[in-house]
Amino acid sequence: MKDQPAAPERPDAPAPAGPPAGTKPPWHALPPDQVLTSLGSTAEGLTDEEARERLSRHGPNVLERAQGDGPLKLLWRQVNSPFIWVLIASAVLAVIMGKVTDGLVVAAVVVLNTLIGFVQEYRAGKAIESLSRMVPENATVIRAGRKLRVPAAQGVPGDVMELAPGDKVPADMRLLSARNLTVEEAALTGESVPAQKAVAPVPEEAELGDRASLLFGGTLVTSGSATAVVVATGQATELGRISTLLREATDLQTPLTKALAVIGKYITLGILVISAALLGVGLVRGYAVSEAVVVAITLAVAAIPEGLPAIVTIALAIGVQRMAARRAVIRKLPAVETLGSTTVICTDKTGTLTRNEMTVQALWTTHGRYALSGVGYSPKGALTRGGPPLEAPPPDVCELLLAGALCNDAALQPRDGQWDMTGDPTEAALLVAAEKVGMHVDDARQAHPRVDAIPFESENQFMATLHDDGKGGRRILLKGAPEVVLRRCALEDGCSSSSVLAEVDGLARQGMRVLAVAYREVTVSHVALRMEDVEGGLRLLGLEGMIDPPREEAMAAVRACHEAGITVKMITGDHPSTAAAIGAQLGLLKPGEEGVTGARLATTDDAALEEVALRSNVFARVAPEHKLRLVRALQRRQHVVAMTGDGVNDAPALKQANIGVAMGITGTAVAKDAADIVLTDDNFASIVAAVEEGRRVYDNLIKSLAFVLPTNLGLALILLFGVSLFPIQEVGGRLVPLMAMLPTQLLWINLVATVSLALPLAFEAREPDVMRRAPRDPEAPVLNRFVVMRTGLVALLMTAGAIGLFLWEYRRDIPRTGNAHALAEAQTMAVNTVISFQMFYLFMCRSLMGSVRKVGLFSNRSVFVGMGLLVLLQVAFMYLPFMQRVFGTAPLGLEDVGLSILVGAVVLPVVGLEKWLRQRKDDTDASSGRGAARLRERVPT
Ligand code: ATP
Numbered sequence: 001m002k003d004q005p006a007a008p009e010r011p012d013a014p015a016p017a018g019p020p021a022g023t024k025p026p027w028h029a030l031p032p033d034q035v036l037t038s039l040g041s042t043a044e045g046l047t048d049e050e051a052r053e054r055l056s057r058h059g060p061n062v063l064e065r066a067q068g069d070g071p072l073k074l075l076w077r078q079v080n081s082p083f084i085w086v087l088i089a090s091a092v093l094a095v096i097m098g099k100v101t102d103g104l105v106v107a108a109v110v111v112l113n114t115l116i117g118f119v120q121e122y123r124a125g126k127a128i129e130s131l132s133r134m135v136p137e138n139a140t141v142i143r144a145g146r147k148l149r150v151p152a153a154q155g156v157p158g159d160v161m162e163l164a165p166g167d168k169v170p171a172d173m174r175l176l177s178a179r180n181l182t183v184e185e186a187a188l189t190g191e192s193v194p195a196q197k198a199v200a201p202v203p204e205e206a207e208l209g210d211r212a213s214l215l216f217g218g219t220l221v222t223s224g225s226a227t228a229v230v231v232a233t234g235q236a237t238e239l240g241r242i243s244t245l246l247r248e249a250t251d252l253q254t255p256l257t258k259a260l261a262v263i264g265k266y267i268t269l270g271i272l273v274i275s276a277a278l279l280g281v282g283l284v285r286g287y288a289v290s291e292a293v294v295v296a297i298t299l300a301v302a303a304i305p306e307g308l309p310a311i312v313t314i315a316l317a318i319g320v321q322r323m324a325a326r327r328a329v330i331r332k333l334p335a336v337e338t339l340g341s342t343t344v345i346c347t348d349k350t351g352t353l354t355r356n357e358m359t360v361q362a363l364w365t366t367h368g369r370y371a372l373s374g375v376g377y378s379p380k381g382a383l384t385r386g387g388p389p390l391e392a393p394p395p396d397v398c399e400l401l402l403a404g405a406l407c408n409d410a411a412l413q414p415r416d417g418q419w420d421m422t423g424d425p426t427e428a429a430l431l432v433a434a435e436k437v438g439m440h441v442d443d444a445r446q447a448h449p450r451v452d453a454i455p456f457e458s459e460n461q462f463m464a465t466l467h468d469d470g471k472g473g474r475r476i477l478l479k480g481a482p483e484v485v486l487r488r489c490a491l492e493d494g495c496s497s498s499s500v501l502a503e504v505d506g507l508a509r510q511g512m513r514v515l516a517v518a519y520r521e522v523t524v525s526h527v528a529l530r531m532e533d534v535e536g537g538l539r540l541l542g543l544e545g546m547i548d549p550p551r552e553e554a555m556a557a558v559r560a561c562h563e564a565g566i567t568v569k570m571i572t573g574d575h576p577s578t579a580a581a582i583g584a585q586l587g588l589l590k591p592g593e594e595g596v597t598g599a600r601l602a603t604t605d606d607a608a609l610e611e612v613a614l615r616s617n618v619f620a621r622v623a624p625e626h627k628l629r630l631v632r633a634l635q636r637r638q639h640v641v642a643m644t645g646d647g648v649n650d651a652p653a654l655k656q657a658n659i660g661v662a663m664g665i666t667g668t669a670v671a672k673d674a675a676d677i678v679l680t681d682d683n684f685a686s687i688v689a690a691v692e693e694g695r696r697v698y699d700n701l702i703k704s705l706a707f708v709l710p711t712n713l714g715l716a717l718i719l720l721f722g723v724s725l726f727p728i729q730e731v732g733g734r735l736v737p738l739m740a741m742l743p744t745q746l747l748w749i750n751l752v753a754t755v756s757l758a759l760p761l762a763f764e765a766r767e768p769d770v771m772r773r774a775p776r777d778p779e780a781p782v783l784n785r786f787v788v789m790r791t792g793l794v795a796l797l798m799t800a801g802a803i804g805l806f807l808w809e810y811r812r813d814i815p816r817t818g819n820a821h822a823l824a825e826a827q828t829m830a831v832n833t834v835i836s837f838q839m840f841y842l843f844m845c846r847s848l849m850g851s852v853r854k855v856g857l858f859s860n861r862s863v864f865v866g867m868g869l870l871v872l873l874q875v876a877f878m879y880l881p882f883m884q885r886v887f888g889t890a891p892l893g894l895e896d897v898g899l900s901i902l903v904g905a906v907v908l909p910v911v912g913l914e915k916w917l918r919q920r921k922d923d924t925d926a927s928s929g930r931g932a933a934r935l936r937e938r939v940p941t
Helices: 032-038 048-058 071-079 082-096 100-134 255-284 289-303 308-325 334-340 395-406 425-436 441-447 482-486 497-508 552-563 576-585 598-602 606-615 624-636 648-656 669-674 684-725 743-763 785-817 819-845 861-879 881-887 894-904 907-928 930-938
Strands: 138-143 146-151 160-163 172-184 220-232 328-330 344-347 359-365 368-372 411-415 418-422 450-457 462-468 474-480 513-522 539-547 567-571 618-620 641-645 659-663 677-679 728-731 734-737
Touching (some): 032 220, 048 138, 082 100, 082 255, 100 308, 100 881, 160 172, 220 648, 220 669, 255 308, 255 684, 289 684, 289 734, 289 743, 308 328, 334 684, 359 395, 359 425, 395 425, 395 474, 411 425, 418 425, 425 441, 425 539, 474 482, 482 513, 482 539, 497 513, 497 539, 497 576, 552 567, 552 684, 598 606, 598 618, 598 624, 606 624, 624 641, 624 648, 641 648, 648 659, 648 669, 684 743, 684 785, 684 819, 743 861, 785 819, 785 907, 819 907
Parallel strands (some): 567 618, 641 659, 659 677
Antiparallel strands (some): 138 146, 160 220, 172 220, 328 677, 411 418, 450 462, 462 474, 474 513
């Protein structure tokens, strides 16, 4: 299967321009300018038109994806289950014993079941495969001198691209410039230690791993920055050439499916033992051998829950799809289950809990405080200084805003009287502030061209640039976290570090993010910026304070978490006072409570960290390595931790967390690769939505189990009961058991009826209280006490109903219709009773605890589709002569049908009573604190 319809160009096709046909230039051995010329490109990149033309010539920059398991393998997986082997063996045995029809029906059912399983798994696999395409991969290209973000698939040879830490290299590229660039090439070479890269050409004969001047598509930038020109795309890249195509994560196994597979094995084994015992009983009672064997086979066929694996897969696949619709894309299927037991969510602040719509509202210079009005990316707003708007900004403010706009990688594009921004919202806010006071950022950037830069990295907490000052000299500009910038400044008289920090704190307490801006004059001989250049001797220009209000939906989501017994912890790189203010607004901190800083975490040992991690909900100025320690500390206290992250250095914490959550928009490719879930909207509320869906999936699985298992046990009991206690008949001189149901009829119930009724349960709406319960204990067994007790109760009830009606009908009919017909009628009656019983029981299963009204009678239409289908099938089963022949059924009169429905309805009051008793017990447990004790242990309040 291909990602895109157009095929990428073959690797040996001629390059777009320059290089001699047929040969592939050793890009790594050529100097950059020669590479550019060969590719018909320049440092300004291609024009849009040229790029379009090349795209149509070379095809999209995508790799052919390996398919998940092929259809044959998938089919084999359906067949290769103990359930199915027993059925196949039964079919063969039945034919050998001369029961050809029975054997064929069993075989037909095996085929049907395999096909259903195959189709469902295939669809589930496809759904999961398509998820990977929901997380966009973008690249920063330079086209005609303009920087653009385009889908990586649109990259073409000759495109000049920029790369930053965390990016996935979109194609094979030759470096044009690089700063401290390291790249992890494990995808290609298997080497996980990052390789150093540099612009200088390397010898032509260098091996792949030694071609330091080349970047390979699919590898990950771990640090530094670069510009590079694309030399090969799609299948023509090195990754495209090697045979190991990208494998999609289409594995449908999860801890739950594995647990169920184990349970399935035990059930099968148990059934085989009972079948053998039954064979023994039959022989002892004097049955003909063939009859005894058929009875034993029938038991196996009846009691094995063949439909279960398909139901589980479908429930998981539906969960994955629903989560994707709610903006949480699952990358690893087990996450669907783990989400339901999450007890702690550790989340970033900026953009996840807050809107990431930064607006500068406060300015400070040594000359005083200023306020800037307006919100968002609107040009409207005025500068004031505790009075009416100022006519013109004073020089100190101009200097501050100019430096903030130059030491900046964001860009604004006017649209409909507003601005659209690209880049970091923090930086865009600085641009908007400059524009508001009448400064034209584009002009300013032209007047002060940038010579070099040290890009912002969370670890450093600053960014620095080197510019021509327009007067023959140069200036280094530095902006970043105030503590970090101040440390590097020589302060003027009358201005102390503590007074500036007090100013910062005042702004931060209002929830503002504060950046300090500083500069240093240097001479034109300064051509490159190094870390030593910004170590000291800078002069402070001032502070810019910006608001970034919490998202409305994040506040609601935090409340939802608290109700659901999930603790929310905010982990941010921001200032402690900013973090505390936002934390208080979100309800994470009580008024007056303080957060914990990264500095404190650094000096706390692992044992003490557990307490700190449990007690505190706000962590500020945290470095990525602290995130990893926090996750580990919480996990040591038995917490199931979800952790968000976006940067390269978040990857270890994302991997360690039970659920790693990466940001789809702002997150780096590295973070996404490490994560279990990617949020397509970067929104905290989407994590909570995923938790809710995770709980629903699990509920629905339990509902399906609680529905399916009683049927199987019931059918087994009906048989056991008959074989052990029913009178033996003599037919044609042979002793045969009186059976309440024929093997084929049992199969009919077990597969056709049960599956068409149980499958809809996978679509069941979520229970209204799904987020008012404690998280599920991940250690708790799947077959919990509830499922086991319910299975026993319902199976007994079903057995009593079916056998009771069977005997009643049989006795009544013998004198009227003769033995054979009476038996057929009585057996049909028993089947009908079980099916009507199942239909009523289905409604009882739609809610675990409450009545069906709790989830809404019509909230799940597929239930009615399944029931409608089954009614039609059941009518055919009783009245179609063909079906009568195959299944040995007889048409029932209205009175008999009515009676079986009535007996089936008995399940309603009985299970209703059971639910009521259980609810009452839970309530008493809750009020005596017994049930909550375990929860308290795991979830701090
Ligand atoms: P989180 O997303 O985890 O809440 P954050 O995004 O607030 O964290 P970082 O992006 O690591 O944290 O920023 C840490 C600090 O670095 C900020 O508080 C700010 O002072 C400073 N900072 C942020 N962005 C920039 C930037 N573009 N240039 C200079 N300094 C910055």
